[in-house]
Amino acid sequence: xxxxxxxxxxxxxxxxxxxxxxxxxxxxxxxxxxxxxxxxxxxxxxxxxxxxxxxxxxxxxxxxxxxxxxxxxxxxxxxxxxxxxxxxxxxxxxxxxxxxxxxxxxxxxxxxxxxxxxxxxxxxxxxxxxxxxxxxxxxxxxxxxxxxxxxxxxxxxxxxxxxxxxxxxxxxxxxxxxxxxxxxxxxxxxxxxxxxxxxxxxxxxxxxxxxxxxxxxxxxxxxxxxxxxxxxxxxxxxxxxxxxxxxxxxxxxxxxxxxxxxxxxxxxxxxxxxxxxxxxxxxxxxxxxxxxxxxxxxxxxxxxxxxxxxxxxxxxxxxxxxxxxxxxxxxxxxxxxxxxxxxxxxxxxxxxxxxx
Numbered sequence: 248x249x250x251x252x253x254x255x256x257x258x259x260x261x262x263x264x265x266x267x268x269x270x271x272x273x274x275x276x277x278x279x280x281x282x283x284x285x286x287x288x289x290x291x292x293x294x295x296x297x298x299x300x301x302x303x304x305x306x307x308x309x310x311x312x313x314x315x316x317x318x319x320x321x322x323x324x325x326x327x328x329x330x331x332x333x334x335x336x337x338x339x340x341x342x343x344x345x346x347x348x349x350x351x352x353x354x355x356x357x358x359x360x361x362x363x364x365x366x367x368x369x370x371x372x373x374x375x376x377x378x379x380x381x382x383x384x385x386x387x388x389x390x391x392x393x394x395x396x397x398x399x400x401x402x403x404x405x406x407x408x409x410x411x412x413x414x415x416x417x418x419x420x421x422x423x424x425x426x427x428x429x430x431x432x433x434x435x436x437x438x439x440x441x442x443x444x445x446x447x448x449x450x451x452x453x454x455x456x457x458x459x460x461x462x463x464x465x466x467x468x469x470x471x472x473x474x475x476x477x478x479x480x481x482x483x484x485x486x487x488x489x490x491x492x493x494x495x496x497x498x499x500x501x502x503x504x505x506x507x508x509x510x511x512x513x514x515x516x517x518x519x520x521x522x523x524x525x526x527x528x529x530x531x532x533x534x535x536x537x538x539x540x541x542x543x544x545x546x547x548x549x550x551x552x553x554x555x556x557x558x559x560x561x562x563x564x565x566x567x568x569x570x571x572x573x574x575x576x577x578x579x580x581x582x583x584x585x586x587x588x589x590x591x592x593x594x595x596x597x598x599x600x601x602x603x
Contacts, residue, residue, distance in 0.1 A: 248260055248263070248264060248274055248275070248276050248277065248335075248336040248338065249276075249277045249278075249279060249323065249335075249336070249337050249338050249339055249342065250276060250277070250278055250279070250338045250339075251278075251279050251280040251306050251338065251339050252278055252279070252280035252281055252282070252283050252287065252301070253280050253281065253306065253440075254439075254440060255356070255506070255507075255508040255509065256338050256339075256356050257278075257287060258484065258508050259338065259354075259356070259395075259419055259508065260276060260338055261276075261290060261291065261294065262419075262420065262421055262422060262577050262580070263336075263577070263580065263581060263584060264276055264294060264297055265294045265297070265422070265577070266422070266577045266578065266580070266581040267581060267584075267585075268294065268295065268296045268297060270581065270585075273296075273298075274296075274297060274298065275298040275299065275300070275326065275330045275332070276291070276297060276298070276299035276300075277299070277300060277301075277302070277322075277323055277326055278291075278299060278300065278301040278302070279301075279302055279304050279306065279319055279339065280303075280304060280305075280306055281303070282301075282303060283301060284481070284483065285483075286482075286483025286484065286485070286486075287483070289483075290483070290484060298330075300326065302319055302322050304316065304318070304319040306339060306341075307339065307340055307341045307378060307381060307382065308340075308359050308378070313377070313381075316341050316381075319341075319342075320341065320342050320345050323342055323345060323347075324345055324346070324347060327347040327348065327349065328348075331348075332347070332349050333349060333350075333592070334349055334350050334351075334352065334588050334591065334592060335347045335349050335350070335351045335352070336351075336352045336353075336354070336584075336588075337351060337352070337353040337354070337385075337389065338353075338354050338356060340353075340355065340358060340381075340382045340385055340386070341381065341382075341385050342385060343384070343385035343386055343387070343388035343389035344384045344385055344387070344388030345388070350390045350391070350588075350591040350592045350594070351388065351389040351390050351391075351591070352389065352390065352391045352392070352393060352584075352587055352588060352591050353385065353386065353389035353391075353392055353393070354392070354393040354394070354395070354417075355386070355392060355393070355394050355399065355400070355403050355505075356395065356505060356506075357399075357503075357505050358382065358402075358403060358406065359371060359375060359378055360375070360378075360379060360382075360406040360407075361399070361402040361403060361405075361406055361503065361505075362445055362503050363375070364402070364405075364406070365402070365445065365502050365503035365525070366444050366445050366502045366503055379406075379407075382407065383407050383408065386403075386407055386409050387408070387409070390413070390591040390594050391413050391414070391415070391587055391590060391591035391594065392409060392413060392414040392415070393414065393415050393416070393417050393584070393587055394414065394415075394416055394417075394505070395416075395417065395418060395419045395505050395506035396416060396418065396505055396506055396526075396527040396530050396531060397416045397530055398505070398525075398526035398527040398529075398530050399505035399506070399527055400414060400416055401526075402505075413594070415583070415586075415587050415590075417580060417583045417584060417587065418506065418531065418574075418575055418580065419506045419508055419511065419575060419580060420575045420576045420577045420578070420579055420580030420581075421508070421511055421512065421515065421575065421576070421577055422576075422577045423515055423572075423573065423576055423577075425488065426488060426491070426492075426512060426515035426516050427492065427515075427516070427517075428492055428516050428517025428518075428565075428569075429489075429492040429493045430493070431493060431494070431495040431517065432493045432494070432495065433459075433460045433461075433495060433555070434460060434461060434463060434490075434493060434494045434495055434496070435451075435455075435458070435460050435461070435462045435463070435494065435495070435496045435497075435498060435551065436462075436463050436464075436465070436490055436491065436494035436496070436497050436498070436513065436518070437451055437462070437463075437464055437465070437497065437498045437499060437500075438464070438465040438466050438487060438490075438509045439465075439466045439499070439501075439509060440466055440467060440468070441464060441466045441467060441468020441473075441478075442467060442468045444502070445501055445502050445503040445504070446466075446499075446500075446501050446502075446504075447500040447501055447502050447523065447541050448464065448468070448500070450500040450541065450542075450544055450547055451464075451476075451498050451500055451547065452464075452473060452474040452475075452476055453474070453544050454544060454547050454548045454551060455474055455475045455476045456474060456475040457548055458548065458551050458552060458555060459552075459555055460495075460496075460551075460555055461476075461477060462475070462476040462477070462498075463476065463477045463479060463490060463494070464476045464477070464478050464479065465479040465480075465481075465482050465487055465490060466479075466480075466481060467480065467481045487509075487512070488512065488516065491512055491513045491516035491518060492516045492517070494513070494516075494518050495518065495519065495554075495561060495565070496518060496519050496520075496521060496551065496554055496555070496561070497509075497510065497513035497514075497518035497519070497520055497521070498520075498521045498522075498547070498551070499520075499521075499522050499523065499528075500521075500522075500523045500539065500541055500547060501522075501523050501525065501528075501541065502523065502525070502541045503525070504523075504525065504527055504528065505527055506527060506531065507522075507527070507528065507531070510522065510528075510531075510532075511572055511575055513568075514532075514535075514568035514569055514571065514572035515569060515572045515573075517565050517569055518565060518568065519537070519554050519561045519562075519564040519565040519568060520532065520535070520536035520537065520564070520568045521536065521537045521538075521539065521547065521550050521551065521554070522536045522537070522538055522539075523538070523539060523540070523541040524538040524539060524540055524541070525541065531575075532568070532571060533571060534567070535564070535567040535568045535570065535571035536564070536568060537550045537553075537554065537564060
């Protein structure tokens with residue numbers, strides 16, 4: 248299983264790997280990307296039975312990554328030769344066209360083309376043409392595709408010539424026993440890559456100085472852009488869980504978010520949710536969140552003031568979010584991935600025989 252070390256994909260691969268190990272399935276996690284933080288290493292090491300290795304490499308969406316991506320593909324094939332897996336699960340948009348000698352499942356967690364369409368409301372500029380060709384080759388090389396929401400699968404299918412009959416929607420899930428609300432404090436929380444325009448944190452920063460409660464931001468980004476918000480910087484998952492447990496409101500005004508694991512963590516921690524009205528959030532959260540348009544600062548301010556001042560409504564919305572969040576368990580996610588793994592192996596055996 249591959250996983251990049253940036254953002255929510257790292258959370259996803261650790262959750263899935265830990266759940267697979269509990270089922271008696273051997274997992275070797277190949278971590279790719281910037282160096283892991285101390286907290287990331289500790290979390291990987293805490294998973295009993297997990298084998299993992301890391302290679303520093305640019306990811307396909309970074310500037311001038313291709314020589315490093317190519318070298319990483321060779322490294323992954325070498326790992327595959329040593330580990331001899333029954334299946335390879337890719338969690339970047341590269342390496343689906345590498346011959347691993349085993350069926351390949353590729354999860355599309357996010358994509359620059361989809362990002363550009365959602366955030367910029369236009370097609371990516373020509374400088375991303377090679378990226379699109381590279382991603383297309385990887386997606387077409389995989390035996391089976393997965394996406395964390397129906398909305399994101401549709402977005403991907405709108406950008407690339409994929410066969411959606413060989414794709415599945417598997418909502419992300421978490422081990423829910425790790426999350427529990429603490430006594431709630433008058434606190435608004437948001438988390439994510441603050442530098443990522445898709446997260447749209449500037450909308451919350453603008454509202455922060457106009458509401459009665461403090462706003463806390465967790466994630467990497469420039470302090471100069473945080474306004475009156477308290478900026479925690481990049482924090483480990485354990486520390487973030489502590490903030491989620493005591494925050495009364497969690498906000499994600501994202502313009503593009505294929506799933507949003509931090510939102511799920513906040514809901515399991517008893518936060519009332521204020522989310523942008525985008526297809527993926529509507530799909531995942533239904534009527535259990537307060538929705539605002541991602542360009543509507545006044546709407547965000549109105550939603551926050553309502554939840555701050557109306558204790559009963561805030562508590563009711565928090566309870567609805569927690570109830571909805573219970574559908575997104577690690578166990579359910581693992582069951583669905585095991586089904587996809589079986590389908591990918593059958594597909595490879597019937598259509599593309601190889602020695603396993």
